[in-house]
Amino acid sequence: MSQSADKVLDHFTLFHQPEYRALFERKKKDFEFGHSDEKVAEVSEWTKSKEYLEKNFAREAITINPTKACQPIGAMYAAQGFEGTLPFVHGSQGCVAYFRTHLTRHFKEPNNAVSSSMTEDAAVFGGLNNMIDGLANAYALYKPKMIAVMTTCMAEVIGDDLGGFITNAKNKESVPQEFPVPYAHTPSFVGSHIVGYDNMMKGILSYFWDKAEDYSVEKTQAINIIPGFDGYAVGNNRELKRIAAQFGIDVTILSDVSDVFDTPGDGEYRMYDGGTTLEATKQALHAKATISMQEYNTNQTLQFVKEKGQEVAKFNYPLGVTATDDLLLKLAELSGKAIPDSLKLERGRLVDAIADSHAHLHGKRFAIYGDPDFCLGMARFLLELGAEPVHILSTSGSKKWEKQVAKAVEGSPFGAAAKAYGGKDLWHLRSLLFNEPVDYIIGNSYGKYLERDTKIPLIRLTYPIFDRHHHHRYPSWGYQGALNVLVRILDRIFEDMDANTSVVGVTDISFDLVR
Amino acid sequence: MSLAVNTDIDVKGLVDKVLEAYPEKSRKRRQKHINVLEAEAKDCGVKSNIKSIPGVMTIRGCAYAGSKGVVWGPIKDMIHISHGPVGCGYYSWSGRRNYYIGDTGVDAFGTMHFTTDFQEKDIVFGGDKKLHKAIEEINELFPLANGISVQSECPIGLIGDDIEAVSRAKASEIGKPVIPARCEGFRGVSQSLGHHIANDVIRDWVFEKSEPKAEFVSTPYDVTVIGDYNIGGDAWASRILLEEIGLRVIAQWSGDGTLAELENTPKAKVNLIHCYRSMNYIARHMEEKYNIPWMEYNFFGPSQIAASLRKIAALFDHTIQEKAEAVIAKYQPMVDAVIAKYKPRLEGKKVMLYVGGLRPRHVADAYTDLGMEIVGTGYEFAHNDDYQRTTHYVKEGTLIYDDVTAYELEKFVEEIRPDLVGSGIKEKYVFQKMGLPFRQLHSWDYSGPYHGYDGFAIFARDMDMAISNPVWGLQKAPW
Numbered sequence: 001m002s003q004s005a006d007k008v009l010d011h012f013t014l015f016h017q018p019e020y021r022a023l024f025e026r027k028k029k030d031f032e033f034g035h036s037d038e039k040v041a042e043v044s045e046w047t048k049s050k051e052y053l054e055k056n057f058a059r060e061a062i063t064i065n066p067t068k069a070c071q072p073i074g075a076m077y078a079a080q081g082f083e084g085t086l087p088f089v090h091g092s093q094g095c096v097a098y099f100r101t102h103l104t105r106h107f108k109e110p111n112n113a114v115s116s117s118m119t120e121d122a123a124v125f126g127g128l129n130n131m132i133d134g135l136a137n138a139y140a141l142y143k144p145k146m147i148a149v150m151t152t153c154m155a156e157v158i159g160d161d162l163g164g165f166i167t168n169a170k171n172k173e174s175v176p177q178e179f180p181v182p183y184a185h186t187p188s189f190v191g192s193h194i195v196g197y198d199n200m201m202k203g204i205l206s207y208f209w210d211k212a213e214d215y216s217v218e219k220t221q222a223i224n225i226i227p228g229f230d231g232y233a234v235g236n237n238r239e240l241k242r243i244a245a246q247f248g249i250d251v252t253i254l255s256d257v258s259d260v261f262d263t264p265g266d267g268e269y270r271m272y273d274g275g276t277t278l279e280a281t282k283q284a285l286h287a288k289a290t291i292s293m294q295e296y297n298t299n300q301t302l303q304f305v306k307e308k309g310q311e312v313a314k315f316n317y318p319l320g321v322t323a324t325d326d327l328l329l330k331l332a333e334l335s336g337k338a339i340p341d342s343l344k345l346e347r348g349r350l351v352d353a354i355a356d357s358h359a360h361l362h363g364k365r366f367a368i369y370g371d372p373d374f375c376l377g378m379a380r381f382l383l384e385l386g387a388e389p390v391h392i393l394s395t396s397g398s399k400k401w402e403k404q405v406a407k408a409v410e411g412s413p414f415g416a417a418a419k420a421y422g423g424k425d426l427w428h429l430r431s432l433l434f435n436e437p438v439d440y441i442i443g444n445s446y447g448k449y450l451e452r453d454t455k456i457p458l459i460r461l462t463y464p465i466f467d468r469h470h471h472h473r474y475p476s477w478g479y480q481g482a483l484n485v486l487v488r489i490l491d492r493i494f495e496d497m498d499a500n501t502s503v504v505g506v507t508d509i510s511f512d513l514v515r
Numbered sequence: 516m517s518l519a520v521n522t523d524i525d526v527k528g529l530v531d532k533v534l535e536a537y538p539e540k541s542r543k544r545r546q547k548h549i550n551v552l553e554a555e556a557k558d559c560g561v562k563s564n565i566k567s568i569p570g571v572m573t574i575r576g577c578a579y580a581g582s583k584g585v586v587w588g589p590i591k592d593m594i595h596i597s598h599g600p601v602g603c604g605y606y607s608w609s610g611r612r613n614y615y616i617g618d619t620g621v622d623a624f625g626t627m628h629f630t631t632d633f634q635e636k637d638i639v640f641g642g643d644k645k646l647h648k649a650i651e652e653i654n655e656l657f658p659l660a661n662g663i664s665v666q667s668e669c670p671i672g673l674i675g676d677d678i679e680a681v682s683r684a685k686a687s688e689i690g691k692p693v694i695p696a697r698c699e700g701f702r703g704v705s706q707s708l709g710h711h712i713a714n715d716v717i718r719d720w721v722f723e724k725s726e727p728k729a730e731f732v733s734t735p736y737d738v739t740v741i742g743d744y745n746i747g748g749d750a751w752a753s754r755i756l757l758e759e760i761g762l763r764v765i766a767q768w769s770g771d772g773t774l775a776e777l778e779n780t781p782k783a784k785v786n787l788i789h790c791y792r793s794m795n796y797i798a799r800h801m802e803e804k805y806n807i808p809w810m811e812y813n814f815f816g817p818s819q820i821a822a823s824l825r826k827i828a829a830l831f832d833h834t835i836q837e838k839a840e841a842v843i844a845k846y847q848p849m850v851d852a853v854i855a856k857y858k859p860r861l862e863g864k865k866v867m868l869y870v871g872g873l874r875p876r877h878v879a880d881a882y883t884d885l886g887m888e889i890v891g892t893g894y895e896f897a898h899n900d901d902y903q904r905t906t907h908y909v910k911e912g913t914l915i916y917d918d919v920t921a922y923e924l925e926k927f928v929e930e931i932r933p934d935l936v937g938s939g940i941k942e943k944y945v946f947q948k949m950g951l952p953f954r955q956l957h958s959w960d961y962s963g964p965y966h967g968y969d970g971f972a973i974f975a976r977d978m979d980m981a982i983s984n985p986v987w988g989l990q991k992a993p994w
Contacts, residue, residue, distance in 0.1 A: 014752075102605075109944050131569075133540070134569030153670050
């Protein structure tokens with residue numbers, strides 16, 4: 001027995017004690033009837049081969065470790081960024097448990113949403129009664145200012161009509177007639193979480209903007225910014241507001257989760273806090289322009305905004321110096337205001353930091369995966385650092401996106417090896433990493449399996465990050481955000497360097513104090 | 516310790532007050548799920564295993580979560596296809612900490628996510644063709660997978676796919692079991708039906724279609740561990756005790772389990788059940804079909820562990836019984852030291868629980884061993900037999916809540932102000948914001964194991980860590 005009260009051993013050490021090692025051996029030998037160690041080793045090697053890569057890339061039907069979720073979680077996230085809003089997911093209830101869990105594990109914050117809890121009878125007769133009772137219960141218990149309705153694939157397959165159902169529920173007095181209940185159909189078998197975000201955003205804006213009495217009001221100088229689905233939203237949205245304040249621009253962030261997903265620990269639980277106010281959302285119709293920070297999160301929304309007479313501009317998760325330059329120039333152009341000196345100073349500090357560290361970044365090869373916009377933003381930043389994006393992979397990526405990536409890296413000597421893989425997954429990336437190795441992987445927590453298998457260090461810079469804490473509180477956008485990203489990359493590089501030079505008398509020749 | 520809890524609170528009044536917030540129809544339904552335990556009650560006096568009411572933030576999951584997430588997912592040498600759209604498998608990917616040993620992606624697949632990623636055309640034209648192809652691809656890329664299960668997501672049952680036909684055809688083609696589970700998320704009222712479906716699928720597609728391994732040699736001391744998902748290594752910390760008392764654990768269901776272990780289970784002399792709720796079905800089936808008795812046990816906390824070891828040993832001969840006593844004696848000094856260290860800091864602390872499966876009752880005595888008392892408990896997806904069993908563990912006055920809504924739990928906790936809340940990730944941050952110590956009792960809050968004597972030391976340390984951390988004293992600013 002190794003356990004003791006003085007020094008309690010948990011799973012990290014307990015299972016490496018001799019009594020457990022022996023137990024594992026016995027279980028394997030006597031009861032598991034598995035394959036021989038030799039066979040496992042042989043197949044393990046084969047999975048790393050070129051031959052395996054080719055078979056792996058020939059896959060048509062099975063997806064393995066994708067970099068995408070389904071529409072309603074994106075829709076839920078978009079809705080949660082509005083003041084006092086309770087997402088109401090119409091369909092099976094298990095989905096909501098999953099969405100809430102996933103978002104909570106990343107932000108380490110409560111995540112609220114309700115389900116209409118449809119079961120077999122609703123599958124046969126439709127979910128109208130679930131909508132009627134569900135809206136009444138949600139309204140009475142949780143006292144939201146708005147309920148945003150979206151769907152699971154169950155409700156989509158049976159063809160429930162949200163618009164009709166909501167009208168019906170209002171007529172049955174589930175919620176008052178004037179109570180805002182925007183909605184979006186969000187089938188899980190179309191697109192991914194970023195399309196769900198787009199659908200819900202359009203649903204909410206349509207609800208507030210399609211009222212006839214507002215048509216004749218003149219445009220203001222205000223600018224709307226739609227951040228898109230972003231794991232760093234807490235830091236990033238605050239950074240956007242800070243930048244706007246320096247400019248003196250009246251900016252409305254449409255779906256601002258920054259305070260929603262960052263409530264204080266002061267003894268009081270706030271079910272609702274922060275978020276874009278409903279009034280500001282309504283007024284956002286009259287803004288001069290709307291900027292999307294993530295093109296692939298807002299295809300339909302931006303089209304809708306354009307039809308309302310606003311100028312629109314789109315970015316692809318702008319990271320780094322030139323992407324931030326472009327964002328600021330666009331803000332200056334749209335607002336007619338000069339870029340403040342304070343931001344120019346921040347730019348200079350960022351460039352200075354890159355100059356200080358470039359020797360550790362130059363020529364380093366990277367794999368990047370995640371949402372299409374993140375991959376584009378990250379690849380561009382790496383090019384600026386003199387690093388080389390090599391494999392750029394997104395399960396949500398389309399052919400159009402692949403071309404966009406190719407264009408982004410074109411002309412840079414650091415982009416010569418870059419290739420975009422749209423519609424591919426992390427099992428494809430595993431083959432790529434074995435056959436065309438890189439120095440670092442940039443992705444999310446799911447990449448830790450790739451790191452374990454390939455021994456290529458992982459840098460967590462996109463949603464979801466489950467196994468590191470609080471990164472989402474720091475921005476990655478703006479010059480300050482770029483500095484954070486730079487430091488995260490550098491820290492990993494330096495840690496890796498130390499780890500590779502730490503064997504006394506063998507590799508520690510290069511175990512330098514000053515780097 | 517007292518014979519009753521919550522004696523200083525009008526708990527019945529609290530329940531009435533909390534339920535006032537509901538519209539009448541829902542209030543009437545919810546009333547039946549909440550009760551205050553009476554002295555010498557035969558059950559907890561609550562309705563259970565009934566549809567959640569819409570719109571209330573139930574904490575429950577679905578049948579897919581019960582089948583793929585709980586029962587099948589941990590079988591490590593098989594590939595479990597999340598059949599349908601991409602989300603279900605994505606959200607349940609590596610979420611439950613079912614520890615296993617193996618070369619992931621080569622001969623073990625527990626922390627991988629396989630999906631047919633349905634697109635609109637699959638919904639319109641059906642997904643059987645895609646499933647055929649998916650199984651072929653898996654067979655080619657993962658030659659050491661010992662079988663495949665098809666875990667249905669909602670659309671499968673709605674669009675009329677015949678996954679059983681595909682499974683039969685592919686099984687004979689690839690020469691390995693292909694096992695279809697009809698665990699669409701809209702079936703039933705919670706995870707619970709998914710457990711039942713998954714049990715039935717093992718009966719029909721494992722027991723009925725394969726035999727125990729020919730090389731398997733039985734002994735009179737062969738038992739199984741049923742309903743232990745090896746969260747944080749729980750099953751291993753249990754197995755070690757059973758081995759120490761002289762038994763052979765021929766199968767683990769299903770944490771760190773293999774297909775061969777499932778197949779060999781009918782050779783057991785007795786099936787030992789930890790999570791009764793999720794696996795009693797298969798134990799009852801084996802009792803009927805193979806005449807294998809089953810017994811429930813509880814490996815949380817030294818009182819229950821010792822009682823369970825004795826109960827298990829009593830099914831065998833004297834040598835086992837003597838060894839059981841020797842094992843209990845061997846661990847006693849460590850247990851005493853753990854209690855001596857932590858009990859003074861935890862004595863009298865009140866705990867409220869809301870979990871699934873077996874834990875709302877099974878962990879109660881582990882807390883009692885540390886001098887703590889349960890003042891409220893409830894289950895996500897229990898049936899009446901769970902609530903009957905619960906009366907043995909909790910005291911008069913305990914607040915019982917079935918399928919509690921986030922609203923109710925928040926209000927109950929606010930009013931009762933326990934010293935510790937034990938529930939899931941969705942609840943964790945709500946209560947921490949309120950300034951209440953919290954431990955996740957699904958995932959062991961990334962710690963564990965909590966089963967067995969080794970686990971009890973960790974359990975005690977963790978509860979103390981939650982309660983005694985200085986952070987709870989920092990919540991109020993000094994001005």
